[in-house]
Amino acid sequence: MHEMSLVRSLIRQVDLIAAENGGGSVREVSVEIGPLSGVESELVQSAFDQVIAESHESPMTLTIRETPLVVHCLQCEDDCEIDNFIFRCLRCGSGHVRVIRGDEFRIASITLDERVTHA
Ligand SMILES: [Zn+2]
Incomplete structure (x- = not known):
């Protein structure tokens, strides 16, 4: 362990x-x-x-x-907290996100x- x-x-x-x-x-x-x-x-x-x-x-x-798990969207430049490891922007739905936290x-x-x- x-x-x-x-x-x-x-x-x-x-x-x-x-x-x-x-x-x-x-x-x-x-x-x-x-x-x-x-x-x-x-x-x-x-x-x-x-x-x-x-x-x-x-x-x-x-x-x-x-x-929390926070991603930065490369499409709309927004940051959002995501759940369930679904790496998508909550604002625009783009999958072009980068994990920042x-x-x-x-x-x-x-x-x-x-x-x-x-x-
Ligand atoms: Zn976005």
Whole structure:
């Protein structure tokens, strides 16, 4: 299951960002997953819980936001959100569309623990 390796590198990235921002523990991570990203939200969630349980002392919450699939029409220059992977412009019906959103798997935000530890 490739979600496991994706999640491992995601958490490495999160730890790095936390370290760059003062090294507090991360309370919540919010990610965006698009329908064309090739990853399953449920699998990401369970992989995340597993990796955090194995590697982190404090729990971390994962919030997944599923992003829409958006295409840009090359005919009428309009952008629209499409459903069911039907790659057609909703405005003019043209099939000459280019995907501009929907393949992302990325960190949207990170919430750090407010507690500040002084040496
Ligand atoms: Zn169009």
